[in-house]
Amino acid sequence: MTALDQTQYSVLTENVRMKRSSGRSVIYKKKQEVLIMTQNEQSFEEKIRTLQKWIDESENTVFFGGAGVSTESGIPDFRSVDGLYSQKYDYPPEEIISHEFFYAKTEEFYRFYRDKLLAPDVKPNKAHLKLAELEAAGKLNAVITQNIDGLHQMAGSKKVFELHGAVSRNFCLECGKRFDAEYIMEHTPVPKCSCGGLIKPDVVLYNEGLDDNIVSGAIKALSGASLLIVGGTSLVVYPAAGLLRYFKGSHIVLINKSATAFDKNCDLVFNDSIGAVLDRIKA
Numbered sequence: 001m002t003a004l005d006q007t008q009y010s011v012l013t014e015n016v017r018m019k020r021s022s023g024r025s026v027i028y029k030k031k032q033e034v035l036i037m038t039q040n041e042q043s044f045e046e047k048i049r050t051l052q053k054w055i056d057e058s059e060n061t062v063f064f065g066g067a068g069v070s071t072e073s074g075i076p077d078f079r080s081v082d083g084l085y086s087q088k089y090d091y092p093p094e095e096i097i098s099h100e101f102f103y104a105k106t107e108e109f110y111r112f113y114r115d116k117l118l119a120p121d122v123k124p125n126k127a128h129l130k131l132a133e134l135e136a137a138g139k140l141n142a143v144i145t146q147n148i149d150g151l152h153q154m155a156g157s158k159k160v161f162e163l164h165g166a167v168s169r170n171f172c173l174e175c176g177k178r179f180d181a182e183y184i185m186e187h188t189p190v191p192k193c194s195c196g197g198l199i200k201p202d203v204v205l206y207n208e209g210l211d212d213n214i215v216s217g218a219i220k221a222l223s224g225a226s227l228l229i230v231g232g233t234s235l236v237v238y239p240a241a242g243l244l245r246y247f248k249g250s251h252i253v254l255i256n257k258s259a260t261a262f263d264k265n266c267d268l269v270f271n272d273s274i275g276a277v278l279d280r281i282k283a
């Protein structure tokens with residue numbers, strides 16, 4: 001125990017002792033809660049120091065982010081139970097955001113897309129901002145993300161591999177002309193090009209393959225990294241699980257609100273908000 005730990009411990013046990021008159025079972029329960037609480041608080045501070053040290057020492061750090069990074073900006077995760085499943089739609093989100101559905105029921109696709117995925121008013125959160133700061137300070141080499149909201153670039157990150165594409169990019173299926181998100185928002189119900197062609201978001205839908213160039217860029221970044229920080233993803237699903245095996249560096253840090261099956265493979269695990277953790281790091 002460090003000096004600080006000892007102090008906290010005695011203060012807390014003192015509190016427990018003062019409650020002795022209230023009966024044995026209560027005392028026991030209180031003491032357990034107190035001990036668990038101190039342990040978590042101490043380890044959080046220690047873990048922050050470790051993460052800071054590893055970032056400062058690392059020659060090549062890469063961040064890999066999942067839906068949890070965006071949910072802290074208020075963007076719902078349509079894969080999570082408390083996400084869009086509870087919303088009222090005639091089809092489940094994963095069916096709407098599929099390759100087949102886009103062509104079969106384009107109007108319904110765009111209704112959902114504008115409503116749930118375009119999210120024009122969202123802003124980068126503390127995690128996006130800190131990652132951009134770290135890159136500018138030469139302490140972060142690349143961001144690899146499964147999110148499509150473009151918030152990393154909005155925060156100032158330059159080297160971003162968007163595995164699932166981005167809502168800010170849309171193109172005509174006939175002539176290839178590019179359109180921004182605003183054009184999609186304004187041209188209802190189905191956005192068309194001046195040539196008459198259908199416009200499709202540059203987003204990887206279910207049953208579509210990932211972009212080869214982006215995947216190879218992400219693999220190159222991962223295989224050259226010595227420190228990997230993973231945030232807001234359980235890492236157990238494709239493509240994260242497959243990509244992560246290219247990482248051959250020394251430390252993997254996982255920041256995810258809930259515990260995951262991947263925790264045991266990591267050198268440092270925070271079951272906390274990614275914004276709250278990264279906000280404590282100095283660039």
Ligand code: ZN
Nearest residue numbers: 172175193195
């Ligand atoms: Zn066109």
